Amino acid sequence: xxxxxxxxxxxxxxxxxxxxxxxxxxxxxxxxxxxxxxxxxxxxxxxxxxxxxxxxxxxxxxxxxxxxxxxxxxxxxxxxxxxxxxxxxxxxxxxxxxxxxxxxxxxxxxxxxxxxxxxxxxxxxxxxxxxxxxxxxxxxxxxxxxxxxxxxxxxxxxxxxxxxxxxxxxxxxxxxxxxxxxxxxxxxxxxxxxxxxxxxxxxxxxxxxxxxxxxxxxxxxxxxxxxxxxxxxxxxxxxxxxxxxxxxxxxxxxxxxxxxxxxxxxxxxxxxxx
Amino acid sequence: xxxxxxxxxxxxxxxxxxxxxxxxxxxxxxxxxxxxxxxxxxxxxxxxxxxxxxxxxxxxxxxxxxxxxxxxxxxxxxxxxxxxxxxxxxxxxxxxxxxxxxxxxxxxxxxxxxxxxxxxxxxxxxxxxxxxxxxxxxxxxxxxxxxxxxxxxxxxxxxxxxxxxxxxxxxxxxxxxxxxxxxxxxxxxxxxxxxxxxxxxxxxxxxxxxxxxxxxxxxxxxxxxxxxxxxxxxxxxxxxxxxxxxxxxxxxxxxxxxxxxxxxxxxxxxxxxx
Amino acid sequence: xxxxxxxxxxxxxxxxxxxxxxxxxxxxxxxxxxxxxxxxxxxxxxxxxxxxxxxxxxxxxxxxxxxxxxxxxxxxxxxxxxxxxxxxxxxxxxxxxxxxxxxxxxxxxxxxxxxxxxxxxxxxxxxxxxxxxxxxxxxxxxxxxxxxxxxxxxxxxxxxxxxxxxxxxxxxxxxxxxxxxxxxxxxxxxxxxxxxxxxxxxxxxxxxxxxxxxxxxxxxxxxxxxxxxxxxxxxxxxxxxxxxxxxxxxxxxxxxxxxxxxxxxxxxxxxxxx
Numbered sequence: 001x002x003x004x005x006x007x008x009x010x011x012x013x014x015x016x017x018x019x020x021x022x023x024x025x026x027x028x029x030x031x032x033x034x035x036x037x038x039x040x041x042x043x044x045x046x047x048x049x050x051x052x053x054x055x056x057x058x059x060x061x062x063x064x065x066x067x068x069x070x071x072x073x074x075x076x077x078x079x080x081x082x083x084x085x086x087x088x089x090x091x092x093x094x095x096x097x098x099x100x101x102x103x104x105x106x107x108x109x110x111x112x113x114x115x116x117x118x119x120x121x122x123x124x125x126x127x128x129x130x131x132x133x134x135x136x137x138x139x140x141x142x143x144x145x146x147x148x149x150x151x152x153x154x155x156x157x158x159x160x161x162x163x164x165x166x167x168x169x170x171x172x173x174x175x176x177x178x179x180x181x182x183x184x185x186x187x188x189x190x191x192x193x194x195x196x197x198x199x200x201x202x203x204x205x206x207x208x209x210x211x212x213x214x215x216x217x218x219x220x221x222x223x224x225x226x227x228x229x230x231x232x233x234x235x236x237x238x239x240x241x242x243x244x245x246x247x248x249x250x251x252x253x254x255x256x257x258x259x260x261x262x263x264x265x266x267x268x269x270x271x272x273x274x
Numbered sequence: 275x276x277x278x279x280x281x282x283x284x285x286x287x288x289x290x291x292x293x294x295x296x297x298x299x300x301x302x303x304x305x306x307x308x309x310x311x312x313x314x315x316x317x318x319x320x321x322x323x324x325x326x327x328x329x330x331x332x333x334x335x336x337x338x339x340x341x342x343x344x345x346x347x348x349x350x351x352x353x354x355x356x357x358x359x360x361x362x363x364x365x366x367x368x369x370x371x372x373x374x375x376x377x378x379x380x381x382x383x384x385x386x387x388x389x390x391x392x393x394x395x396x397x398x399x400x401x402x403x404x405x406x407x408x409x410x411x412x413x414x415x416x417x418x419x420x421x422x423x424x425x426x427x428x429x430x431x432x433x434x435x436x437x438x439x440x441x442x443x444x445x446x447x448x449x450x451x452x453x454x455x456x457x458x459x460x461x462x463x464x465x466x467x468x469x470x471x472x473x474x475x476x477x478x479x480x481x482x483x484x485x486x487x488x489x490x491x492x493x494x495x496x497x498x499x500x501x502x503x504x505x506x507x508x509x510x511x512x513x514x515x516x517x518x519x520x521x522x523x524x525x526x527x528x529x530x531x532x533x534x535x536x537x538x539x540x541x542x543x544x545x546x547x548x
Numbered sequence: 549x550x551x552x553x554x555x556x557x558x559x560x561x562x563x564x565x566x567x568x569x570x571x572x573x574x575x576x577x578x579x580x581x582x583x584x585x586x587x588x589x590x591x592x593x594x595x596x597x598x599x600x601x602x603x604x605x606x607x608x609x610x611x612x613x614x615x616x617x618x619x620x621x622x623x624x625x626x627x628x629x630x631x632x633x634x635x636x637x638x639x640x641x642x643x644x645x646x647x648x649x650x651x652x653x654x655x656x657x658x659x660x661x662x663x664x665x666x667x668x669x670x671x672x673x674x675x676x677x678x679x680x681x682x683x684x685x686x687x688x689x690x691x692x693x694x695x696x697x698x699x700x701x702x703x704x705x706x707x708x709x710x711x712x713x714x715x716x717x718x719x720x721x722x723x724x725x726x727x728x729x730x731x732x733x734x735x736x737x738x739x740x741x742x743x744x745x746x747x748x749x750x751x752x753x754x755x756x757x758x759x760x761x762x763x764x765x766x767x768x769x770x771x772x773x774x775x776x777x778x779x780x781x782x783x784x785x786x787x788x789x790x791x792x793x794x795x796x797x798x799x800x801x802x803x804x805x806x807x808x809x810x811x812x813x814x815x816x817x818x819x820x821x822x
Binding site: 020021022023024025026027028029030031032033035036039040042043052053081082083084085086131133134135136139140 | 558559561563565570590592593594595596597609610612613616617618619621736738739740742773774775776777780786787788789791794798799
């Protein structure tokens with residue numbers, strides 16, 4: 001798929017997601033290495049502020065973003081507390097995109113949804129340049145591999161085949177079906193203090209409005225269509241950009257107002273229960 | 275202008291300004307959508323740390339930045355507290371650049387200065403892909419439209435004509451002429467704690483030095499030519515990169531030292547008044 | 549080297565390092581100017597969160613990053629407390645890369661390691677467009693020059709020759725050899741709270757493990773190979789991605805735990821001393 005995809009679609013796109021932050025030059029170093037391998041690549045940032053060392057948070061951010069990427073995009077994801085240890089470095093393809101990451105569960109949402117194909121354990125000895133740092137595989141392994149694949153080298157040259165069922169996974173929280181409702185949880189609290197939950201939009205397909213929704217101090221009895229459906233400062237439940245239930249305060253912060261954080265329990269009930 | 279401009283000038287440039295911040299993948303999702311439509315686009319960030327929900331602040335940041343953009347650039351600006359409500363989505367051209375944004379006043383400085391032409395209300399039904407989120411038009415409407423225009427589609431295909439005088443505007447604060455001076459205000463406090471005011475450089479054309487300048491606890495009696503005109507730690511008034519009066523402390527923070535913030539009143543007087 | 553390098557290697561790469569932060573549009577304005585001069589440039593960010601006005605910190609960040617940049621890359625570095633004063637604006641080439649920066653020592657690590665050639669004092673009068681702001685040479689001088697050089701103009705047209713020995717330098721701290729060891733210091737504390745020191749990896753070539761390492765409250769008696777060599781929460785000394793001694797806490801912050809900050813003294817001793 002590699003070289004075909006690149007020539008079919010124009011310039012290769014590489015999307016980065018890390019917990020490296022912005023205060024250091026780590027992300028810049030990754031980009032320098034990618035461009036050293038493939039001068040034509042277009043590199044975009046998904047986020048680099050994923051919480052440090054938190055593989056689940058990285059997996060959830062990745063899950064929110066990948067649907068927006070172009071066909072053939074190469075996703076390099078690095079939240080890698082085990083760097084320098086014995087966790088594997090991965091390459092696989094799924095849903096028309098290519099993924100490069102540590103084998104620590106960071107790609108769990110992709111693996112579950114996407115039926116990976118062409119799984120490889122990357123062998124840095126085959127493609128690295130100079131010393132491989134024991135603390136920064138983002139630069140010396142993952143970015144390097146991404147740049148090489150971007151310029152059209154067959155990924156198979158970079159490692160050895162791996163069975164998809166051998167990939168590491170972490171549990172992505174899913175809601176539980178209970179009497180007259182669902183018990184879910186908050187996955188991501190965004191910049192605005194809006195809470196993205198794991199309760200899918202489809203849960204509201206039938207009884208759109210006849211519900212009660214509770215999470216920490218947040219309590220509403222209706223699903224609205226938009227922030228603008230309520231007055232500024234009022235709580236509002238609506239469908240998020242991830243197509244899940246979102247809890248918000250219009251032009252305010254639901255997180256600050258109601259003490260909501262990632263992992264907070266969300267209780268959805270049909271209102272007839274009350 | 276679209277396809278002509280693109281072919282005349284080389285690769286299309288898209289400049290983004292939002293209040294989406296960096297902790298989430300919102301900006302990354304916008305970039306993914308743009309590149310899905312136009313693989314050749316070069317995307318740059320103006321800022322994504324514009325204060326949340328603050329349309330005036332976004333308008334001021336935009337005003338500071340657009341003069342540096344190349345001819346034909348497509349500016350996508352999203353500070354959009356009314357997302358999902360009934361505010362319109364806009365496209366227009368002004369000063370050789372193209373603008374895509376919610377119709378909430380965010381482009382007020384451009385409208386006032388630039389005499390918009392080819393104004394359109396974007397009709398997402400004509401060009402969107404899949405479900406349009408009610409919370410994230412930045413991705414599903416504005417980025418999508420930008421990518422389509424960038425690859426050379428005539429913007430007229432994306433919406434219906436709108437009269438320029440119907441565009442929403444907010445008041446951009448302007449200084450008031452008073453006896454022997456001007457009363458202005460602070461528009462932006464930057465990363466260093468320097469305060470950009472709305473008092474134009476031209477105010478100093480005649481009596482460059484014979485002035486007094488006051489703002490909160492800040493007080494100087496001279497306009498200097500550079501930070502380096504005073505010693506480290508000293509207050510200094512000079513002409514900003516926006517070509518307006520700026521209040522600073524050399525290698526320090528005027529904002530922290532003197533309690534200056536956006537909206538603080540600035541009093542400029544000819545010194546003969548004292 | 550300019551036009552040859554560009555044509556030899558494909559699209560020009562420009563890497564930016566500043567203390568401009570992300571809250572303002574300063575970096576976006578620089579990118580707009582670069583693309584106005586050279587639509588084909590690929591621009592990457594090394595970091596923009598270098599501590600304000602701190603030339604040494606910028607020099608150290610630059611030193612960490614440049615080794616990852618592609619051949620021919622143009623580095624634009626701006627930590628410039630003397631902007632608008634009489635410090636020179638520089639262009640030079642070293643190690644196959646091109647550098648544009650204020651002449652204030654920001655490029656000291658490059659100068660020491662790289663034997664600059666083709667040193668020039670940039671003369672903005674030859675190439676600037678419109679008024680040159682006295683507060684923002686990053687946009688009006690350095691970005692402008694970078695874009696012009698990127699599109700293949702010979703740098704010699706932008707200024708006058710300068711002798712390499714006349715370039716401003718600041719002292720980059722180097723470790724001192726003492727009885728049975730080295731006294732070094734912490735250069736950078738990264739996002740995770742890991743401390744990068746100036747003690748080179750080669751110091752451990754012989755007696756890899758027979759050491760004691762102390763810095764503020766941090767104390768270990770062994771150099772490990774990776775974070776994963778110790779349990780979560782434990783202190784660990786290892787070789788950093790800069791190929792120097794790094795002090796860390798696995799999945800924690802050495803800076804917070806032990807009070808380590810840039811400039812903290814690091815004491816390395818052969819253990820036989822004890």
